[in-house]
Amino acid sequence: MKSLGTTFLRREAGIVVMIVLFCLVVGAVKPQFLTLNSLRIIFLLVPLIMIGAMGQMLVIVARHVDLSIGSILGLTAMASGMMFRFHPEIWWQLGFALSIGSGALLGLFNGLLITLFRLPAIIVTLGTLNLYRGITFIMSDAKQIDRQYVPTALKEMSQDSPIFGIPWIIFMSFGIATLTYWFSMHTRIGREVFALGSNPTAAPLRGINVSKVTLTVFTISGALSGLAGIMYASRWGFVNPSNTGNGFEFQVIAAVVIGGVSINGGLGTALGTVLGVLLLGCVAAALPLLGIPGTTQNAIYGAVILVALLIDRLVRKQGQRQNVARAAA
């Protein structure tokens, strides 16, 4: 849709500029940052976050938030990991169905609690964050799924592909981003997510089924976290009941808000979110090169969330001022 494009491209162009500037500055200090190899590093860092961010974007556009995605990632990765370990005879590709399906169910459960009991998403997902993590421990008996159990073919998806040797998971993450773009811009239910977030009180007046839309976004968020779960097993080759997916939600929320998705709902694009993810990826890839320890990452995510909130507020204030000016004219 051209219309939305022109309005939001400014924000997206801003993120592109930030990415370019950041890369140039880091490149000036450490020239090896501007090589193909570091590009590869960046692109291997981002697929999981990108897939999680697509779901979270829809949730935030609908004026909710999903804190449980890291635990869903952990649980679904563990589900597939255990299938690999205890039933190696099963066709390994079914792991995708298992992870995505169980993720969708967990997301649906979140959505049901939120719509049926009219509870705030933040508290519900804070609860399920812990619930899902606990279930992961219980079903795995607190044992890690080690490298030897994860099918080699699955691990290779993160290493290689016939197309220029670009790993499959990169294609998959961009594929999901494209699908999300399609869903959010070109389907009725996708547009209803934006309408709901843009004006929740008016949405039912226009015949939008608020419960259905809410359930949809949480189910999608869960399903995509499930996909991220099996991709975690592919990327890292192991599944740990406590580490896998821990803190994932903060990286994803940081990426989404820096990508221009408004916490006030109704605003956000798949492209912006992709750029937000890439910016975070660049930062994460640059840290070791610059000799900054990896321990700073969390602080950076936190700062990024706050800065993005401030930008969001400034943009909104400016918009209001323009409106006033226009009304006065």
Next chain:
Amino acid sequence: MSNVENPALAPSREVAAPRPAWRIFLIRPETMTLALLILGVFAGSQLSEFFLDINYILKSFTLYAEFAIVALVLTMVIIAGEIDLSAASNMALSACVFAYAQQTGAPLPISIAIGLSAGLFMGLFNAFIIIGLKLPSIIVTIGTLTLYRGLAQIIAGDKSIRVPESFIGINNVFIGGIPAPVIIFIILSIVLGLVLGTTIFGRQIYLIGTNEVAARHAGVRSKSIKIILFATLGLTSAFAGLLTASRLGSVRYDLGLGGELQMVLMAMLGGTYIFGGRGTILGTFLAAWLLVIVTTGMIVANWLPAYQLCVLGVLLIISIIATNFIYSRTER
């Protein structure tokens, strides 16, 4: 319960019959918490004779006293219609700042002061963003939750920082047979219970949480009160962080990790209304004991820690559903 019904004045259809006092008491969420607590102790005593040993319970409570202390102030923040998820991260960062300060040679009292002021500063920082910049506390404190924990990680790295011997062991200090952290929790409960329940400051917290616009119309300085609450929460978190450091004997960046769940859970379980305006310190006080009984029960029963996570998560969801339900029934 006085009843000022005047038959000459109340003939109208619009005036409801007053509810009997016992019903008003029974449908309070705190009553549920108390009932659950009694049930928990009873079930526990069937499980193991440990439960009838008050010393064992008190000892178990020291593990949760830090979160419980913070939960008391958090309760007031939630009643005022806001929320703060960053308190557990604040505990970690304050403790790390404290440990770092004394490691670099600052004398103990100075280090403690530095740690506490760090917590106060974090609380004020939250308040500045939420009240000064008018951003929603939910999402802001998700940001500061990540930020404070991340800063703690920068300060402490992946190592533990030892704290001086003289500072270790507050949990083994007994006053009249009761561990010091528990004493602190009880004293703070009484103080905050009095503040919230009997002072004008406490009353105005309820007014703000019930209807902030009306409260401002009535001359309540809602911004100042909220800033005070966030600042107090920051300071209390730092204090709790130092208590934790003293109990553990060392400080790591992951101190109190995930504690926001326990804190929010204690408040919710005690009947604090997530949308503000309702709740009591007594409820949170009872809920803290209930939580200790439940987790201790699970430990005694040899349940995996994982089950505890599940139970806590489920409890949180059930407690808000129940609280919302109770309040929707009392409101007509």
Next chain:
Amino acid sequence: MTNPETALLSARGISKQFAGIEVLSDVDLDLMPGEIHALVGENGAGKSTFAKILAGVYRPTRGSLSLNDQHVDITSPIVAQKLGVTLIHQEPISFPDLSVAENLVLGRLNSAPLARIPWQKITRDAQALMALLGVSIDVTKPMRGLSIADQQMVEIARSLASNSRLIIMDEPTAPLTPKEVATLFVIARRLRDEGRTIIFISHRLEEVRALCDRVTVFRDGHKVATERTANLSDSDIIRLMIGRPLKEYMHKQGSIIGEVALKLTNLTLPGKFHDISLAVKKGEIVGLGGLVGAGRTDVAQAIFGIAPAASGAIEVNGKLVKINSPTDAIAHGLAFVPEDRAQSGIFRTLAVEQNITAAIAKRIAPAMFISRFLERRFAQDSVAKLRIRLASLRQPIGELSGGNQQKAILARWLLTDPSILILDEPTRGIDIGVKAEFYDMIGELAAGGRAILLISSELPELLALCDRVLVMSEGRLTADIPRREATQELIMQAAVPRSTHQGVAA
């Protein structure tokens, strides 16, 4: 003229009650195809309620509607839309983040949830509609940032897109400039000529005269007349609107009017009100009349420090004061009973006694700690004095009736012992019996030496209670009428906006 055979929509015996109070009684009305029909009446006369019933926002308590002689049940705005009835709100409903074109189709896309949306067709259709209406709105831009006039155009376009036969415009011209009003009228006439019916709700009689074929006058929830506009003069319409027999309320007993208690000089808040200068003396009741949206509440909120004025001066008892918050205002002896009780007045879930004592922190808690004894005594005294009906002081205030809630709010402010009392629509939504009690109370308060500024949209209320009536229109004071000269006609004439005359004459 009203031949049911040809009517597009017929209403029979439409009545509506809110919380037991009847706001609309037995309204019969036939709307013809191809007419512009005005609904006029004072605030609260029932015209907007009637319009909302037609549009499915409210369900009538009694009565029936038929569309082209078919009985219809308009159960929701969506049903109304399907039947071809569209209500255009003064501030249109919009999804600010979505494009204009999308706002036009939202809710009307019947495709499968995942089917591709035909954006190109939607955009083209939207552009065609805008061209049809003769307005230049870029349909690919988001709604956020459109002027109110353009948003109304989008709503009109929306009603055309769903091929509405009845378009209801609820005070559409209030926020518009004269030029925008002229454009709106051109379009309204064109729609009428296409055979559609338009209901036009307005306070501006000039506009009604310029645009409408017939006019229906509402008063106190009743339809009092339906006539061809040409057959009625302006004064006829005003007389019909206010024509109720003037009830003799208890007039205030001659209180002694003292020196000036509250004085405003050139108070201005751009966009809200301009150059407001007025004075209220001790013992005096000054009425502030005008239409909804004239800026009266904004002035009150500025005096009380809720939304302070940008310039101008406030003097209290002869001293220049700075009021930046309600806390300041209270300290200077002001009290303000706001118009919107639910939003800015009551603490719904809290006990009546806590509601009554909310503004006297220092008096119930002399040393920080609340004295339950003092709290109860203050509350009990107030309940007795104002005759508040309740079951228990500990009852949540939400359980009381509107009148008793309002008494409790008044009690709250009387406890602060104010020297200046601002009452904003104090009797709105209150039973007639309790209203009389309020009038007595207001009179007694003035007799006790308090200065009272009474904002009211009810003309008889102003006439019966006030020593002087000031009138505001479009953010400015337009009249200052002493008691013996005040008539409903005079107030109404000063209240009706005059600034748009030139634009309307077209």
